[in-house]
Amino acid sequence: MYNALMGTAATTAVGAGLTLYYLEKNSAHANMEAEGLHPADYPFPQKKLFGTFDHASIRRGFQVFKEVCSACHSLDLVHWRNLVDVAYTEDEVREMAEEFEYTDGPDDKGEMFERPGKLTDPIPRPYANEEAARAANAGALPPDLSLITKARHGGVDYIYALLTGYCDPPAGVEVREGLNYNPYFPGGAIAMAQNIFDGVVEYEDGTPNTASQIAKDVVTFLNWAAEPELDDRKKIGAKALLLFSSLTLMALWIKRNRWHTLKSRKIAFNSPKNWNKKPNPPSKN
Ligand code: HEC
Numbered sequence: 104m105y106n107a108l109m110g111t112a113a114t115t116a117v118g119a120g121l122t123l124y125y126l127e128k129n130s131a132h133a134n135m136e137a138e139g140l141h142p143a144d145y146p147f148p149q150k151k152l153f154g155t156f157d158h159a160s161i162r163r164g165f166q167v168f169k170e171v172c173s174a175c176h177s178l179d180l181v182h183w184r185n186l187v188d189v190a191y192t193e194d195e196v197r198e199m200a201e202e203f204e205y206t207d208g209p210d211d212k213g214e215m216f217e218r219p220g221k222l223t224d225p226i227p228r229p230y231a232n233e234e235a236a237r238a239a240n241a242g243a244l245p246p247d248l249s250l251i252t253k254a255r256h257g258g259v260d261y262i263y264a265l266l267t268g269y270c271d272p273p274a275g276v277e278v279r280e281g282l283n284y285n286p287y288f289p290g291g292a293i294a295m296a297q298n299i300f301d302g303v304v305e306y307e308d309g310t311p312n313t314a315s316q317i318a319k320d321v322v323t324f325l326n327w328a329a330e331p332e333l334d335d336r337k338k339i340g341a342k343a344l345l346l347f348s349s350l351t352l353m354a355l356w357i358k359r360n361r362w363h364t365l366k367s368r369k370i371a372f373n374s375p376k377n378w379n380k381k382p383n384p385p386s387k388n
Pocket residue numbers: 167168171172173174175176240243244245246251255262265266288292293294295296298299321
């Protein structure tokens with residue numbers, strides 16, 4: 104009786120556990136609000152196995168960053184010289200850097216002085232410090248964008264979806280004053296307002312300046328900023344695959360070559376002539 108009771112209890116416990124596990128795995132998650140809507144998988148060329156950056160897009164993306172995002176976001180890990188031969192010529196970058204004033208010094212009188220930017224300077228920050236950045240953005244801190252595509256779940260897809268995903272909040276959702284509704288942002292309410300619209304920048308190469316094109320270009324630029332080694336990494340990866348696969352084939356061939364004498368050896372047993380004869384009985388002495 105006791106055994107039967109215990110058996111029933113154990114079976115019930117295991118059954119309940121399995122049922123809960125099944126429900127957990129199969130229920131539709133209604134946590135979009137907390138985690139943010141999952142972005143679509145966009146066909147950025149650099150995401151493919153051997154795909155590399157579209158450098159014309161990096162160039163347009165830097166223009167978008169400079170004209171739009173740099174009003175609020177810093178890009179501390181990128182220096183002017185990093186852009187040379189990636190998206191601009193050296194002269195073009197020098198010209199852009201010289202448009203900004205940098206504090207340098209001290210000079211021989213101990214004074215700090217202003218001078219035009221050089222290739223070795225970082226991209227200038229919009230605010231002197233975090234407090235100033237928060238004060239200008241209703242308490243929210245615009246994060247540094249140098250590594251943002253690596254710092255967010257979903258990477259480039261998330262940033263693209265975020266920039267193009269602003270819409271009216273659904274019925275019943277209240278967004279606090281100063282925040283904006285964006286279903287891709289965890290929590291749904293983001294302090295950054297929509298700032299990419301059709302025609303917000305004019306491209307010099309004649310690319311249509313639609314909102315989706317502008318967002319794609321700035322995301323490509325930010326991806327390059329976070330992973331400037333991507334092109335080289337894939338080139339070296341392709342070479343390594345080629346090299347190591349041929350080395351593997353050679354190793355296999357050499358192994359067969361070395362082993363063939365052993366593998367093709369035939370061991371034959373020739374029975375002695377008196378095979379069936381009984382041995383002589385031991386001698387008496
Ligand atoms: C007017 C100021 C302003 C401008 C211009 C601006 N941002 Fe922001 N951005 C913010 C603020 C403030 C936040 C912080 C939002 C928050 O935490 O709610 C933010 C957050 C972000 C985030 C992080 C979102 C997250 O998941 O945490 C990204 C990515 C971003 N901005 C990209 C951009 C890009 C790209 C541009 C240019 C196209 C841009 N921003 C232009 C103010 C701005």
